[in-house]
Amino acid sequence: MQALTYLTADSMFDSINGVFVKNPWILIKGDRIEKVAFGTAAIPAGIPVIDMSGCTLLPGLIDAHNHLSLSPQLNNHPYLMFDPDPVLVMRAITNLTTDLMSGVTSSRCLGEKNFIDFYIKAAINQGSIAGPRLVVAGRGIKASHAHGFVGTPYDGVEAVRMAVRENLRRGADLTKLFVTGNTKSTGFLPYYISPAEISIAVQETHQAGKKVAVHCIGGDGLTHCLEQGVDVIEHAYFATDEQIEQLVALNRWVVLTPRIFFNDARWSTVSQQSVAEFQYNREEVVERHQKLIRSGVKFAVGTDASHGEFAEDIILLTKLGNTIESALQAATISAARVSEIDADTGSISAGKYADFVAVSGDLANDIEQLRSICFVMKGGQVCRHTAKGV
The missing domain is CATH 2.30.40.10 (Urease, subunit C, domain 1)
Incomplete structure (x- = not known):
């Protein structure tokens, strides 16, 4: 009983x-x-x-954009993603404990090295380790010359197809692509995965009844993602008015992670240059997020691996124009819906x-x-x- x-x-x-x-x-x-x-x-x-x-x-709470082994509290944290898998697993376990104690009971993980998120998810479900229940993507797919320290490089349509299939075979809940970079230093926003590569990832993933999420901050890459049927845009820091209108018209999801641009402590562990890069874009990021919030687009919120700090991301949403209620929905029921776990939580x-x-x-x-x-x-x-x- x-x-x-x-x-x-x-x-x-x-x-x-x-x-x-x-x-x-x-x-x-x-x-x-x-x-x-x-x-x-x-x-x-x-x-x-x-x-x-x-x-x-x-x-x-549901962190709609997380990376388990990415550890911004450590010096030079992006480059630590090249450490051996056992080290990444140990960091992930520490981060998951921190997340759980901060109120995160479910977490949408958007890319790890060598499928460690699958192993960790199984261990949590078996009760071997403590942590939020996980939604996992497996290897995040990136181009060899592009952004994505947590990603794995694949070049060409067939390589992307096989990467998606391997993730799905191992139990991925969704597919994650890295299409653009992370900040903007000029008026041009490059993208690194071709429309054909995006298209094949969408095709293979949708055939399996699952969704595609893309790291995409804006530019032509965002337009191509919408044209090729991507389901969720992660970040969208520099989405134009026209792109926001398309997001609404197409009923697509956006997962917001604005605090990346306001968390100097996170980037000071890398370099002062990194801090300056994120500070440079703050005014535009605020204006774009306010536009997104007012547009009626479906959105959730995530930390992008600022472990234990989810409250700050939710509070920031209210400073960008959300009501308290809307900000909390972004971290609960909306996050559950974009994670496709709303039948069980949220x-x-x-x-x-x-x-x-x-x-x-x-x-x-x-x-x-x-x-x-x-x-x-x-x-x-x-x-x-x-x-x-x-």
């Missing part, structure tokens, strides 16, 4: 409807939510109660996994309270429970 537990709090974020609701009580049965109700609960004697009075309850709903985060105080009126996570549950198991917020 599966164990029963009640969970209560002062308020709860309903991610489906984008509203906060007072006095929730939730019945958890095993690893799933059995019932959600509001008001005064008649809780039967003998059933344990986790009382989060003074707190706001959220669905478990909202506090009966039948879904018992994935929860609680923060001290009234989050509806102060998004800064998201830094005060005091409770994390994944699949009915308490991962973190502190009397006071961090």
Whole structure:
């Protein structure tokens, strides 16, 4: 017989409807939510109660753009991706623990070396290691002369076709391509994977019933991605007005990662030149993100591997023009939808996994309270429970 537990709090974020609701009580049965109700609960004697009075309850957070072994907290972190696979695995395990303790109960991983994300996903599912439940892409596909430290080079249509097929054969949930670079230093934005290579990746992936996501910041590369049927644009830092209109008209997803341009601590571990490159583009990135947010495009949010800092990415969305509710949806139900796991997570709903985060105080009126996570549950198991917020 599966164990029963009640969970209560002062308020709860309903991610489906984008509203906060007072006095929730939730019945958890095993690893799933059995019932959600509001008001005064008649809780039967003998059933344990986790009382989060003074707190706001959220669905478990979903990082919609992550890399498990990329470790920005370490010096020269992009080049550390060339370290041996066992070293990358150890870093990934450390990063996953950090992510889970920060409230990330699911994570969409967009490219790792040599399929280590598949092995780590299996280990988490088996209970061998702790971490968020994972959506994985396997090897990220890049051109040999292009951006993508976490990617693997493949050149030519047939090489890309075989790379996609190998990822799918090993169990990839989606395909990831690296089409453009990461920043803009001139008015020209180069792209490195040809339309024909993009097309074959889309064809092979769609034949398997799965989606294609592309690292693409803008320029002609973004236009080609839309023309060739790519499902999700990652970043879109410099999407033009016309491209944003196309994204909306085509009903495509965008995963936003704007904090990359505002996190000097991350790039100072590489060089001051790297910091300057991201600072140079800030004004345009703000303006483009505000345009994206106002456009009505479907979007989720991710950290791009700033492990343990997801709260900052969500808070930044509100500073770019999102409401608190919309920013939280981007990190919960919208992230679940773009990850194609919304049948199991992304909202506090009966039948879904018992994935929860609680923060001290009234989050509806102060998004800064998201830094005060005091409770994390994944699949009915308490991962973190502190009397006071961090």
